[in-house]
Amino acid sequence: MRGLIGVAAFFLIALIPHAVAFDPLDPNGNITIKWDVMSWTPDGYVATVTMNNFQMYRHIMSPGWTLGWTWAKKEVIWSMVGAQTTEQGDCSKFKGNIPHCCKKNPTVVDLLPGVPYNQQFTNCCKGGVLASWGQDPQSSVSAFQVSVGQAGTSNKTVKLPKNFTLLGPGPGYTCGPAKIVPPTKFFTPDLRRKTQALMTWNVTCTYSQFLARKHPSCCVSMSSFYNETITACPSCACGCENRNKCIKSDSKLLSVVGINTPRKDNAPLIQCTHHMCPIRVHWHVKLNYKDYWRVKLTVTNFNYRINYTQWTLVVQHPNLNNVTQVFSFDYKPLVPYESVNDTGMFYGMKFYNDLLMEAGPSGTVQSEVLLQKDKDTFSFKQGWAFPRKVYFNGDECMLPPPDTYPYLPNFAHHSPVTFTALLFPLLFLYIVLF
Ligand SMILES: *[C@@H]1O[C@H](CO)[C@@H](O)[C@H](O)[C@H]1NC(C)=O
Ligand SMILES: *[C@@H]1O[C@H](CO)[C@@H](O)[C@H](O)[C@H]1NC(C)=O
Ligand SMILES: *[C@@H]1O[C@H](CO)[C@@H](O)[C@H](O)[C@H]1NC(C)=O
Ligand SMILES: *[C@@H]1O[C@H](CO)[C@@H](O)[C@H](O)[C@H]1NC(C)=O
Ligand SMILES: *[C@@H]1O[C@H](CO)[C@@H](O)[C@H](O)[C@H]1NC(C)=O
Ligand SMILES: *[C@@H]1O[C@H](CO)[C@@H](O)[C@H](O)[C@H]1NC(C)=O
Numbered sequence: 001m002r003g004l005i006g007v008a009a010f011f012l013i014a015l016i017p018h019a020v021a022f023d024p025l026d027p028n029g030n031i032t033i034k035w036d037v038m039s040w041t042p043d044g045y046v047a048t049v050t051m052n053n054f055q056m057y058r059h060i061m062s063p064g065w066t067l068g069w070t071w072a073k074k075e076v077i078w079s080m081v082g083a084q085t086t087e088q089g090d091c092s093k094f095k096g097n098i099p100h101c102c103k104k105n106p107t108v109v110d111l112l113p114g115v116p117y118n119q120q121f122t123n124c125c126k127g128g129v130l131a132s133w134g135q136d137p138q139s140s141v142s143a144f145q146v147s148v149g150q151a152g153t154s155n156k157t158v159k160l161p162k163n164f165t166l167l168g169p170g171p172g173y174t175c176g177p178a179k180i181v182p183p184t185k186f187f188t189p190d191l192r193r194k195t196q197a198l199m200t201w202n203v204t205c206t207y208s209q210f211l212a213r214k215h216p217s218c219c220v221s222m223s224s225f226y227n228e229t230i231t232a233c234p235s236c237a238c239g240c241e242n243r244n245k246c247i248k249s250d251s252k253l254l255s256v257v258g259i260n261t262p263r264k265d266n267a268p269l270i271q272c273t274h275h276m277c278p279i280r281v282h283w284h285v286k287l288n289y290k291d292y293w294r295v296k297l298t299v300t301n302f303n304y305r306i307n308y309t310q311w312t313l314v315v316q317h318p319n320l321n322n323v324t325q326v327f328s329f330d331y332k333p334l335v336p337y338e339s340v341n342d343t344g345m346f347y348g349m350k351f352y353n354d355l356l357m358e359a360g361p362s363g364t365v366q367s368e369v370l371l372q373k374d375k376d377t378f379s380f381k382q383g384w385a386f387p388r389k390v391y392f393n394g395d396e397c398m399l400p401p402p403d404t405y406p407y408l409p410n411f412a413h414h415s416p417v418t419f420t421a422l423l424f425p426l427l428f429l430y431i432v433l434f
């Protein structure tokens, strides 16, 4: 019976298309790139390009975003402020004034902090780092100015750039076509006068973890006060292909100077574990009071080459509607659907633990959460006390199989009836959500 269900579940899950860029915990999350044409020039236009990260908990880490597009005609970039193209391309046809970039498909990156004032632009020069909307809306925007030549010079003749691509910093984003939208309105600083762009178009990019990578990049382990079993992360949760490239925690190599200098291609240097994940989230059901219960959350970094800045941890659990207190992390409920309040986002406190250090003795952040019991639903049975979904930095973490969760002693969970009773709702949820 159990084997049959397992096989059926495997096929059902394998058949669900994963490439759809839709995140059930952040259904409206996207990155929007807006072009506001601010003036026409003799041979083109000057536009302000603004990138807004409207994702609740997925930020763009260092080394930052890379934006690309394909020009519709023979456009060139005369100049850029607050960003730069990575290559100039072939500008041999130009005499005198040489454009900043002549490539048909320019690739743009942000400038680094501290560039001279005359190269800066509002919201620029953050090394391409964008905070998530839920964590820090003020820092979730990036902008630059571009002067385009050999282009249309009116809203009738201008051709929108095509084929937008966004790396954030790795793959995972898919961008739609540019669409003309109502021109953006701007207020003067004293709010007494309103101006507007001559023309505006928007591009929307959405993220799919399954386009970003083959395997998850984090896993979940569990324990409880009522059972001494520690349910470990699933083996090879993050793929075991690179098992021979991992590094043992007691390896002498770790004392070599420069071993944890981040690499250009962001290749990780992972500590050898049976799960091979760069991140592990541990959920410990710590205490049971009459009206409350307490969970300890621990996030561990196993990558020697990353300090995670502005990390986020998203958890879905039915009791998150009654969070009473969160210690040492900031917490924000996420209510993607008005009717259910079961998802929340944890993140580090500024200057205290918003930096999750590289693997090693300091590569851990911890918190405790006090939850008020809802008498109608609260239970330690059948793994109810454990999270339904966990995301680190916007990527979903692999949970252990439900039948391995720590169980209340004497609970007859091994009978096929309870097993299927547990499996089917989970399978159903999985199908509905993906
Ligand atoms: C992008 O996100 C914003 C903010 O959540 C939302 O208002 C907008 O509808 C989204 N755009 C698309 C095309 O999904
Ligand atoms: C265009 O993008 C901006 C953010 O950059 C957003 O505020 C605006 O709602 C978008 N417009 C449309 C029609 O999607
Ligand atoms: C172009 O500009 C004219 C006025 O100059 C305006 O009536 C028209 O709606 C604009 N078209 C677009 C696509 O913005
Ligand atoms: C769009 O861009 C991608 C990546 O830069 C490229 O592979 C593809 O050929 C481009 N498509 C068009 C129609 O230009
Ligand atoms: C992480 O930050 C610490 C302290 O700022 C620094 O010494 C270390 O080199 C950084 N590690 C990485 C992998 O960037
Ligand atoms: C969701 O639950 C939290 C407590 O965890 C509460 O602070 C918040 O007001 C609730 N939001 C809604 C919309 O019910």
Ligand SMILES: *[C@@H]1O[C@H](CO)[C@@H](O)[C@H](O)[C@H]1NC(C)=O
Pocket: 227, 228, 229, 403, 404, 405, 406, 407, 408, 409, 410, 411
């Ligand atoms: C603790 O949980 C494990 C894993 O679910 C289970 O096999 C074991 O029987 C439980 N221990 C007791 C004392 O019930």
Ligand SMILES: CC(=O)N[C@H]1CO[C@H](CO)[C@@H](O)[C@@H]1O
Pocket: 321, 322, 341, 372, 373, 374, 375
């Ligand atoms: C005990 C307690 O505070 N329960 C509350 C949990 O949250 C739900 C929904 O937000 C409330 O209706 C309960 O009163």
